[in-house]
Amino acid sequence: MSAAEPADTAETADTVGNTGPGTGRAPATNQENHVTTGATVWLTGLPSAGKTTIAHELAGRLREDGHLVEVLDGDEIREFLTAGLGFSRADRHTNVQRIGFVADLLARNGVKVLVPVIAPYADSREAVRGRHAASGAAYVEVHVATPVEVCSERDVKGLYAKQAAGEISGLTGVDDPYEAPETPDLRIESQDQTVQESAALVHKLLTERGLA
Template sequence: MSATDGGTAGWRGGTVWLTGLPSAGKSTVAAGLAARLSAEGHRVQVLDGDEVRAALSPDLGYSKADRDTSVRRVGFLARLLAQHGVTVLAPVIAPYAESRAAVRDQHAAHGVGYLEVHVATPVENCAARDVKGLYARQAAGEISGLTGADAPYEAPVDPDLRLHTQHNTIDESVRQVRALLAARGL
């Protein structure tokens, strides 16, 4: 699928970028979707934001510039894999619209499919889940700069799909993303 053909030609590799707050369910949805796509025989790779950051960007902090650099690095890697026919699932917070747009533009410039999925879980639900204990640590004053708590998150204005994981099971969320991919030819 090229970035501009509307998906009618079939998916030949592309990136599904899952953005949202910490503990929104991005990685969980990506893992479920990866399992489903793999079982269907598709080439798939999850590029988890935390894992890729640790491997490719351990030198970066959490300033806006550092976050943008990290997002662009993940986007570059996603695009390279997608150009080789891999469906890349990138669960990455990516708090700034500008850096997400740069990743989308990079994909489009190379004719690589890109879909943005906003995992739109409210901060209250994310804090209740607190998978990594980040919200509790931020509330205790142990950390600062937590996206959605004391650092900004610019929610996508017009994503390809908006998931409300507080109302859906993981399977329902995976089915919604899978349906979007089916509509684009995968």
């Protein structure tokens, strides 16, 4: 299956402006007015780095511009798609590959797929990029490079506190490795700017690449 092609805007405008009896054309539907160039935007970073918040802010902006958007939330994926997996290196790799498969499938069908998932290992992320390259789907890697000290202060889900109390182990960036991307498409220092500013940087990159 090849990547979806952009909508012909000239034809769409003509269709919208000349519909009804005698024109031979049916009125355009909302689906026809959507932007149909798909892409995957993978936001990688430590727990509580701000990945999901940025993804939802970006999703709202893209939807306003007429894009079909899905956010693949890591917690929801764990609950519904990879519930049988644990947190060993092998299971984390499998989790990322399954998410990458779904993202690539959606991207090839005209969806902007935002993936705010840690994906701690470089080889896992590279495999996902390779899958997209093989299918022809656009892929953008964004490193939300919030320092662990800031993430532990935010501690949105209480994971850092639980790890410090000895209630959990294997927390990425603390007692389990996080292999930061060496050459991401974009690196964001979320601690130094607002969520809106962070999302705007991603949107700017997508625009520069003809994806927004």
